[in-house]
Amino acid sequence: MLVPLVQFQDGGWTYVISIILVSLQGSVAAVTLSTLFSLPIALLLGFGEFRGKSVVTSIINTGMGFPSVVVGLVVLMLLSNSGPFGDLGLAFTPEAMIASQFVLATPVIMSVSLSAVEAVGQPVRDAAYAMGGTKVDVGLVVIKEARFGIITAVLAGFGRAISEVGSILIVGGNIVFSDGESYTRTLTTAITVEARQGRYEVGLVLGVILLALVLVVNGLGSWIRSKGRGERSS
């Protein structure tokens, strides 16, 4: 009953639905790309023994604490007209937001996946190898054994991406078309606008929608994990 009490800006529900879609599309794209990028690296780090491995792991862990505005600033510098990727014309686009969300989600996904991969013991890897598996087969077994940890990693990355404000405000520009449809405005950046204009109740409604989205995604993750635990005890 809260919704009819608040007055969204021009565009009404079109506005709200469009910012939800921009939020979801950006976060899902960034997390998908980041998972595809992070998982092979987590496997290589988990499997391999090489000089400087602990340094690489420390850098990844440090990345989890990257200040998002700094990431936004660097991504904008790279994508701006005078930057090295300026020709692509990506500054102030949803793609630029995906890029900065990718940078922020990747250390989280990589670090949590690495822990999950490392938790798969050498005996299980040896068993896969001893059954005639190639190194690729052993890698697949490790991913399968670490699947619940990897799901946690993806969820943590999604949480980081969808709750992001600072960097996407800088690289996306918080743009809404004149018809009220969002171009680069997300739930989080919309909340900052509403708060700045003193429209706290609208901000709160958007906050509740954001929380509900995060809740649904995490609920899905918990359901998958509980299914896995059921397997163990069945």
Add this chain to the structure above:
Amino acid sequence: MILETNDVSVGFGGDAVLEGISVGVEPGEVLTVVGPSGTGKTTLLRLLATFRRPGSGSVVWDGGDVWSLSRDERLSIRRQLSMVFQEPSLFNAPVHRNVTYGTRVRQSWSERLRDELGNFVGESQLSDSAQSALETVGLTDRIEQNALSLSGGEAQRVAFARALAIDPAVMLLDEPTSNLDPRNTAVLEEAILRARNRGVGVVVATHDMNQAERVSDRVGFIYGGELVETGPPKRIFESPADPRTEKFVAGELLYEGNDLAAEQTDSPIGPDRG
């Protein structure tokens, strides 16, 4: 001999773990390698399994040196071997997925994808060899159960079935019953003999002399990385030729520590952080 080592030596950090070992297994024969803990048995099995390359000497499969072959040729040899470890090391999946693992990695990628999709929608099939391997260890009633929820003894029996289901030419068993109760040990020993009767060459590493006496056609006594003597179990245990064998049989040699460091680092696929 189908699989043998020819004067192999392995060193680790300047210490010899194995020295000049020549031993092999025939099809349809159980060779038991006995000796105190930490004396090189596991290293020998891992050499036979082509997990690692010997420092010197050769590992010979059907007359040819396996380490002079290409990687693909070595893989095809490796796929005629299977190994069971002291720990069952089963996958977090139902028993049937564990037992069919070896068969699945031998399939083409398209077959594997079809199989995974079939399993996802609950239409997985147990091959005849997997079914027969589970019958051999008496666990056909546990097919759908998650392997991690089995007792230690049942888990080791599934690990044996997983290794048997690929119809291997040679099975390498590293202390397969050292953590098991007498009933599960008896089931597994029976399964070893059944595999042998089907023509599988079996190499068992154990420190249990009674087991060696029960299952072996031939026993090799290994001590200090050296193969002291080989022979029929009766001869080795009743009239050993070497004083060290005599001491081991009398229960005086229990432990030797030079194998441990090498065993912890000789995995073919990465270091142990498990």
